[in-house]
Amino acid sequence: MRQAGRYLPEYRALREKLSFIELCRRPEVAVEVTLQPLARFDLDGAIIFADILLPLEGMGIGFHFDAHDGPVIERTVRSATDLRGVRAGDPAADVPFVFEALRLAARELAGRVPLIGFAGAPFTLASYVIEGGHSRTYAEVKRLMLTEPATFARLMQLLADTTIAYLLAQVEAGAQVLQLFDSWAGALAPADYERFAAPHSRRVLEALCGHGVPLIHFAGGAGGMLAQVRAAGGDVVGLDWRVDLDRARAELGEGVAVQGNLDPAALLGPPAEVERHAADVLRRAHGRPGHIFNLGHGVLPATSPETVARLVEFVHDWNGGD
Amino acid sequence: MRQAGRYLPEYRALREKLSFIELCRRPEVAVEVTLQPLARFDLDGAIIFADILLPLEGMGIGFHFDAHDGPVIERTVRSATDLRGVRAGDPAADVPFVFEALRLAARELAGRVPLIGFAGAPFTLASYVIEGGHSRTYAEVKRLMLTEPATFARLMQLLADTTIAYLLAQVEAGAQVLQLFDSWAGALAPADYERFAAPHSRRVLEALCGHGVPLIHFAGGAGGMLAQVRAAGGDVVGLDWRVDLDRARAELGEGVAVQGNLDPAALLGPPAEVERHAADVLRRAHGRPGHIFNLGHGVLPATSPETVARLVEFVHDWNGGD
Numbered sequence: 260m261r262q263a264g265r266y267l268p269e270y271r272a273l274r275e276k277l278s279f280i281e282l283c284r285r286p287e288v289a290v291e292v293t294l295q296p297l298a299r300f301d302l303d304g305a306i307i308f309a310d311i312l313l314p315l316e317g318m319g320i321g322f323h324f325d326a327h328d329g330p331v332i333e334r335t336v337r338s339a340t341d342l343r344g345v346r347a348g349d350p351a352a353d354v355p356f357v358f359e360a361l362r363l364a365a366r367e368l369a370g371r372v373p374l375i376g377f378a379g380a381p382f383t384l385a386s387y388v389i390e391g392g393h394s395r396t397y398a399e400v401k402r403l404m405l406t407e408p409a410t411f412a413r414l415m416q417l418l419a420d421t422t423i424a425y426l427l428a429q430v431e432a433g434a435q436v437l438q439l440f441d442s443w444a445g446a447l448a449p450a451d452y453e454r455f456a457a458p459h460s461r462r463v464l465e466a467l468c469g470h471g472v473p474l475i476h477f478a479g480g481a482g483g484m485l486a487q488v489r490a491a492g493g494d495v496v497g498l499d500w501r502v503d504l505d506r507a508r509a510e511l512g513e514g515v516a517v518q519g520n521l522d523p524a525a526l527l528g529p530p531a532e533v534e535r536h537a538a539d540v541l542r543r544a545h546g547r548p549g550h551i552f553n554l555g556h557g558v559l560p561a562t563s564p565e566t567v568a569r570l571v572e573f574v575h576d577w578n579g580g581d
Numbered sequence: 582m583r584q585a586g587r588y589l590p591e592y593r594a595l596r597e598k599l600s601f602i603e604l605c606r607r608p609e610v611a612v613e614v615t616l617q618p619l620a621r622f623d624l625d626g627a628i629i630f631a632d633i634l635l636p637l638e639g640m641g642i643g644f645h646f647d648a649h650d651g652p653v654i655e656r657t658v659r660s661a662t663d664l665r666g667v668r669a670g671d672p673a674a675d676v677p678f679v680f681e682a683l684r685l686a687a688r689e690l691a692g693r694v695p696l697i698g699f700a701g702a703p704f705t706l707a708s709y710v711i712e713g714g715h716s717r718t719y720a721e722v723k724r725l726m727l728t729e730p731a732t733f734a735r736l737m738q739l740l741a742d743t744t745i746a747y748l749l750a751q752v753e754a755g756a757q758v759l760q761l762f763d764s765w766a767g768a769l770a771p772a773d774y775e776r777f778a779a780p781h782s783r784r785v786l787e788a789l790c791g792h793g794v795p796l797i798h799f800a801g802g803a804g805g806m807l808a809q810v811r812a813a814g815g816d817v818v819g820l821d822w823r824v825d826l827d828r829a830r831a832e833l834g835e836g837v838a839v840q841g842n843l844d845p846a847a848l849l850g851p852p853a854e855v856e857r858h859a860a861d862v863l864r865r866a867h868g869r870p871g872h873i874f875n876l877g878h879g880v881l882p883a884t885s886p887e888t889v890a891r892l893v894e895f896v897h898d899w900n901g902g903d
Binding site for chain 1: 717718769804822
């Protein structure tokens with residue numbers, strides 16, 4: 260998950276000079292931010308600093324971030340009329356800075372740890388495009404999905420096409436692992452996920468197959484529909500913390516790895532609690548290969564960097580709980 | 582779940598004259614609102630119009646609702662110091678209007694349909710008290726829980742004590758079924774739910790046992806930890822829509838009924854979609870007794886009353902899908 264962020268003083272120092280979107284748009288700064296956590300912590304991977312909304316602009320969907328870094332879509336898509344003027348993006352031309360940042364990061368890392376690229380899944384991107392930002396009910400995205408399924412499907416297709424091009428270009432620029440973030444998949448009933456969201460995620464994940472990069476498929480709040488998430492594809496299913504890892508693996512079956520699933524809020528606790536929570540995840544993962552230890556979401560701003568350092572050490576030192 | 586609300590023009594008409602809290606505080610108006618959906622729809626139960634935050638005021642925790650009816654806690658509890666002055670409430674004295682509304686509603690209904698009372702579960706109430714309102718991350722409630730477990734437990738105890746008194750008084754005033762709403766339980770990892778939230782819900786549910794009223798235990802977003810929710814008690818487990826009902830029942834095992842689990846947003850779709858979604862729930866529930874058909878959350882404001890009427894008829898006419 261996201262490793263950089265406001266919990267790091269060196270990130271906050273950059274943010275005093277540059278807006279969030281400027282950090283993304285300046286490749287040399289994006290690389291600096293990407294590498295900040297690696298300079299502090301003995302991490303096993305680097306995730307490029309970017310935002311899932313970046314490819315939208317080239318699709319004709321403008322956005323900005325408000326004072327709290329919350330996304331604001333400038334013209335929401337809630338009808339066939341709204342969809343006019345929305346097109347598949349050409350990420351190589353639209354967001355060249357992402358690929359430049361990946362190239363620079365790959366050069367800096369020189370293979371020390373894998374470089375992870377990512378994109379938003381079509382449903383999660385559509386949620387932003389239709390709701391206009393964060394939502395508590397997802398009423399607008401569901402309304403469009405049910406009342407104008409053709410319009411919804413067309414938007415999802417355009418998002419999937421753009422995402423495929425975006426991720427392929429990331430591989431070309433040096434990404435060695437890809438993650439597809441379906442943060443809001445869990446807002447849907449399992450049957451609706453299967454019908455309206457999964458086919459588009461599947462198309463993205465299938466298009467990335469055979470390019471030599473492992474695919475991590477993260478779906479938030481999906482503890483009640485893991486089988487459906489797995490069926491949509493990916494070599495690894497990314498889990499949040501709302502389901503026990505051993506139960507999730509039983510549900511997912513063989514042939515797929517898992518990533519997760521520590522609650523980022525556990526890092527707000529004292530050392531003993533951080534270890535207790537991390538040990539619980541590790542214990543539930545133990546005895547079966549194919550687990551990438553990770554938080555279930557990005558690091559919370561109130562987290563102390565020392566806690567992250569101790570967590571990384573604890574996980575590396577883990578010996579099976581004996 | 583909540584039946585009254587902004588989707589009804591007669592509710593909006595009342596709201597033009599009175600604030601949300603005034604509707605709750607005037608028993609004769611609360612009863613009018615309670616009965617509005619029953620005048621329109623052939624419902625099988627009436628749920629008293631109230632808000633889960635009402636008992637907080639008597640605990641020394643002031644609150645109001647903002648312009649969008651969002652709850653605002655006036656003085657959040659985030660430390661032992663903040664907890665001074667917070668006490669167990671005496672609902673009979675603090676919120677007599679709720680019980681008066683129940684008595685009036687029971688008289689009006691005269692046994693036609695059961696009258697349902699409700700309260701917030703300790704964890705969900707604590708979330709509001711600690712966060713100050715809605716939250717996306719629940720970082721503050723989790724921080725207090727992990728860093729000051731004694732303070733957190735004390736708050737939870739006070740909330741549980743108050744809730745027990747509140748629900749017992751509701752039974753005395755005529756409630757024939759009780760529902761405990763743990764809307765934000767799903768924000769927790771299953772192990773944290775079990776450790777920090779479930780014991781307090783269990784205490785509430787056990788205290789209500791043997792009073793001749795069925796207990797519905799609703800936990801939102803809990804598709805990954807249904808076994809833990811069931812273990813905390815209740816005759817009926819209330820499900821949201823993020824898990825398939827048949828899968829949920831398999832997980833819950835025998836000896837417990839279920840309530841739910843239609844996505845309220847399905848009612849924003851055209852008639853064919855509403856029926857499709859309702860039929861899916863009914864089909865998954867079919868062949869085993871102990872299912873109360875319901876939405877997985879309250880009716881959304883954009884819902885058409887005609888859709889609700891058609892849904893009630895569809896469910897009543899359901900014959901097993903043959």
